[in-house]
Amino acid sequence: MNKKKLINIAETWFSNQGWKAFAFQKQTWDAFLKGKNGLLNAPTGSGKTYALWIPIVLAYLKQNPNYKTKHRKGLKAIWITPLRALSVEIEQAAQRFANEIDSGLSVGIRTGDTPQKIRAAQKKSMPDLLITTPESLQLLLASKDYDKTFKNLQAVVVDEWHELLGTKRGVQMELALSRLKTVSGELRIWGISATIGNLEQAREVLLGPNSEAFENSVLIKARLKKKIKVQSIIPKKMERFPWRGHLGLHLLDEVVPIIKNSKTTLLFTNTRSQCELWFQKLMSKYPEFAGEVAMHHGSINKETRLWVEQAIRNETLKAVVCTSSLDLGVDFAPVETIIQIGGPKGVARFMQRAGRSGHQPGGESVIYFLPTHAIELIEASALQKAVKKQAVEDRIPYLLSFDVLVQYLTTLAVSNGFFPNDIWPEVKATFCFQTITKEQWRWLLNFVTKGSQSLQAYDEYKKIEIEEDGRFKVNNRGVAMRHRLQIGTIVSDAMLSVKYMKGGYIGTIEEWFVSKLKPGDVFTFAGRNLELVHIKSMQVLVRRSKKKTAKVPSWMGGRMAFSAQMSELLREEMYAASASSTVTSNAAGKSEELKALRPILDRQLKESIVPKQDEFLIETFKTREGYHAIFYPFEGRFVHEALGSLLAYRISLLSPITFSIAFNDYGFELLSDQEIDMQQVLDNNLFSEAYLMDDLYKSLNATEMARRKFRDIAVIAGMVFTGYPNKMIKSKHLQSSSQLLFSVFRDYEADNLLYLQSFRETFEHQLEEGRLRLALDRISGQKIVWKNCEKPTPFSFPIITDRLREKLSSEKVEDRIRKMLKSLEQ
Incomplete structure (x- = not known):
């Protein structure tokens, strides 16, 4: 069958559905059938599944002219999705096309949710297309004779590649693909990505720089003109001293008419705590919404989440309060309206959420922006321009993630074993490890077999044995089982199951939040007020409570920071x-x-000024709390955390003075009980880039930050075991085990690659050292305007109230802020 006839099959099927193929879909079919690899840049809901599944099926038909009478069994394609929630969607779309053209191809899912019975059946006979996650793919590589499973693999499609890029899951995918390229000779690799700033680099990371796959690849862009309309919900009366969270819930009444006038509305919040709070307030003030409004976030049990997703599709729900758990391509065409509560912190995230409405190709997306404090209106204004310019962020890929490589080598050793000389060129050809040296490689091989020089006396770190023929192999069944249980790179705080006393699973909650509660305390979770009865073997046992006041749980991943792109747009808008x-x-x-x-x-x-483009503003004033100095770089909270510590350290070198530091996305505050000599600060050029790393090291207690980062590295590298299902090891025990290792390496093996990696990641990813340098460079070119004010200014108010919020309970904060406002308004 020639290419023209094959394409005709697809076009006929499309017209039978009443559809017309987009240009980008046809381009992708054509490129795939020519044997190309590639990256498809297409927005959610644009038909990207059919852009790649159709040519995979057509290629099979071409290679098997007798496909109707003689089906060739075995795995032919893998579809990687970062979220399990998306797999059912893809399965339905793929199976529909395969069945309706009578191809005889089967589609199956294999994720953490797949029952053991189905996995056992898949072991005997794999489906033709397997939809899976990066972690489940690694588990397949950890099974015996995996090379036979993947021998006839023709294609791998990595969906939502922009979500994996810039994470260690992305590194995991790079390594898996490096192996599959060798095992499956005829492999075509494709990625699907929403818009990111560095698409070319995204393709390079996926396929491997300078590789044959990269040389024979294309970048296809779906040039669908998506109209996005941003509409801010502006309060009728604007407060003059804004503070976080205050305005948001005060605009609840403005949101309700929008919900009532739409078939379905998604209210996106940035954190799970905010999601719980909004749902609770909405239901208590508007009880008539009972049964029509639901909640969706990653800690709620799977059944509830799937029910909510199905209810949106059926239009049986009026609104869903959700987090980024509904960001990715969970497909439901009928969503009419999106409300974004608070600044989304990034342009790409905002556009992705906007794309949820008018989800049909050609439909206009309307997104309402609801500020949680007044200055966020500047963000709304900036986002409108960003949407017009299509200005989106880059995703920065990880380099030399040795913890992921240690895990991967153990995975290969658990299955068939490996010969280092075979694996070295594959690893070296990936983007992440392109600069790895022979010396580092030898160190890693030594580490997985002997546990590095300082741990040689302990057998538990000697996981891999070297057999007589030179093969590296795990022969201990206990080591193999523990490794399979711990495959993955997502390291979060220990999660506890929340269950009713009489049975019934509600969801999961982080250990660090529950550890602060006492029996009898009431907390809000999954839209219910629950009383803690007791905690028993990783389970939080609760009963329903009628109490009106309850603590809102918070999750460690709660505070996102501004992207560099967003910071720049915000500064432009400020000017x-x-x-x-x-x-x-x-x-x-x-x-x-x-x-x-x-x-x-x-x-x-x-009180002060609104800074212009060539100005950098510093405000000082005195309150009963002490002497405040506020600086406004508008660079996002992570950069401000580093900058605040750096400046505090440098000032303390000039005169002995101690500070407490507070920061938000707009600026940071140094608070002291003695006055800062600001003229001395200006005269000594304390915003200099000189000795930056040295001063950061001393100012931030970088060792403590690296120690925390090392916990994740130790877990990923398998040095610390997180426990068996339903018998997880407590977070504090994990922390103490990893801290012990950290101290051993610090004292006896300072050149340990995993120890050094913890510092590198702290500076590159947590403190965003590159951004910090650029910020200092920009400030040094601006005119510094120091305003000695009588009292707090509107710009400083959100930073001060944020600091109070960290210290006081919510009721006390409200009272305290009201008193402050009263005195300021006089």
């Missing part, structure tokens, strides 16, 4: 606000958001 603050309020061309900010900008000008 625009500065320009508008010097002219009349109805300045032509100014956004509605900036006009609404008028009262705040007027008050800010009364």
